[in-house]
Amino acid sequence: MAKPIIELIKVLRERTGAGMMDCKKALEECDCDIEKACDWLREKGIAKAAKKASRIAAEGLTYVKSCDHCGKAIIIEVNSETDFVAKSDAFKELVEEVARIILHDEIPTVEEAKENAQIKELFTNATVKIGEKLDLRRFEIVKLNEGEGFGTYIHMGGKISVLVVVNKSCDDAKGLAMHIAANNPSYISKEDIPAEVLAHEKAIQMEAAKTDEKLANKPEAVVEKIIEGKVNKQLAETTLAEQEYLLEPGCTVGNFLKQRDMKVVRFIRYMVGEGIEKRKDDFAQEVMSQINN
Numbered sequence: 001m002a003k004p005i006i007e008l009i010k011v012l013r014e015r016t017g018a019g020m021m022d023c024k025k026a027l028e029e030c031d032c033d034i035e036k037a038c039d040w041l042r043e044k045g046i047a048k049a050a051k052k053a054s055r056i057a058a059e060g061l062t063y064v065k066s067c068d069h070c071g072k073a074i075i076i077e078v079n080s081e082t083d084f085v086a087k088s089d090a091f092k093e094l095v096e097e098v099a100r101i102i103l104h105d106e107i108p109t110v111e112e113a114k115e116n117a118q119i120k121e122l123f124t125n126a127t128v129k130i131g132e133k134l135d136l137r138r139f140e141i142v143k144l145n146e147g148e149g150f151g152t153y154i155h156m157g158g159k160i161s162v163l164v165v166v167n168k169s170c171d172d173a174k175g176l177a178m179h180i181a182a183n184n185p186s187y188i189s190k191e192d193i194p195a196e197v198l199a200h201e202k203a204i205q206m207e208a209a210k211t212d213e214k215l216a217n218k219p220e221a222v223v224e225k226i227i228e229g230k231v232n233k234q235l236a237e238t239t240l241a242e243q244e245y246l247l248e249p250g251c252t253v254g255n256f257l258k259q260r261d262m263k264v265v266r267f268i269r270y271m272v273g274e275g276i277e278k279r280k281d282d283f284a285q286e287v288m289s290q291i292n293n
Contacts, residue, residue: 076099209223
């Protein structure tokens with residue numbers, strides 16, 4: 001029973017930034033349901049936000065390659081066991097060559113790519129040479145419509161890669177890709193936020209308002225307005241158009257695009273290892289020492 005709770009505490013800490021014992025309490029109150037525990041912590045004011053992205057938990061590289069001439073691009077992630085291997089020239093060459101083949105042949109799925117004779121041989125040879133288990137985790141091919149353009153950016157040598165499609169070909173697209181790499185938006189605009197996400201965030205803020213002493217004697221209409229403002233602020237942080245543009249402080253991305261008659265059609269952001277759990281031996285001992293005290 002100890003092992004599952006340790007793993008759940010670890011995940012909850014990474015998502016919320018709350019302390020170990022607060023995470024343990026939240027899990028106990030919510031029958032070990034991570035999502036409910038995230039909400040519980042926020043409702044109690046212990047966690048400011050329930051972050052959806054996991055921390056980097058596996059090694060490897062992401063990579064993005066575009067071809068304006070053929071109007072195609074690929075974004076890809078290949079994993080290795082160690083960061084040392086991920087930084088090697090042999091591994092970088094593997095990732096780039098696999099991306100080239102997939103893009104050229106327009107292979108539709110990871111499963112089909114792994115069965116491709118050229119790619120199988122590349123992975124076999126690289127595994128023998130490097131001495132680690134290597135894995136093609138994911139990729140996506142994007143094709144431009146008429147008039148559209150690509151923006152690409154690779155951060156920290158491949159820890160994060162971004163592919164963005166804009167409504168016209170221009171130099172500003174790369175800057176937008178850099179911004180997305182740094183700020184990790186979930187949506188392009190407010191209109192893209194699903195109704196269930198809005199409702200979920202409002203429910204959290206309404207619950208939090210019940211225990212906020214500053215709101216205790218305020219009229220219901222005022223409280224409703226405050227809650228609406230908090231919901232908008234929280235979701236604005238995850239919306240590209242509402243974020244302050246990295247390359248032009250004081251200006252939102254939305255205003256920057258409007259001034260240039262630009263529109264972001266879509267974007268894809270890969271971060272190495274997001275969502276893959278990585279063993280940390282010292283963590284279990286740290287948690288158990290606090291739980292047993």
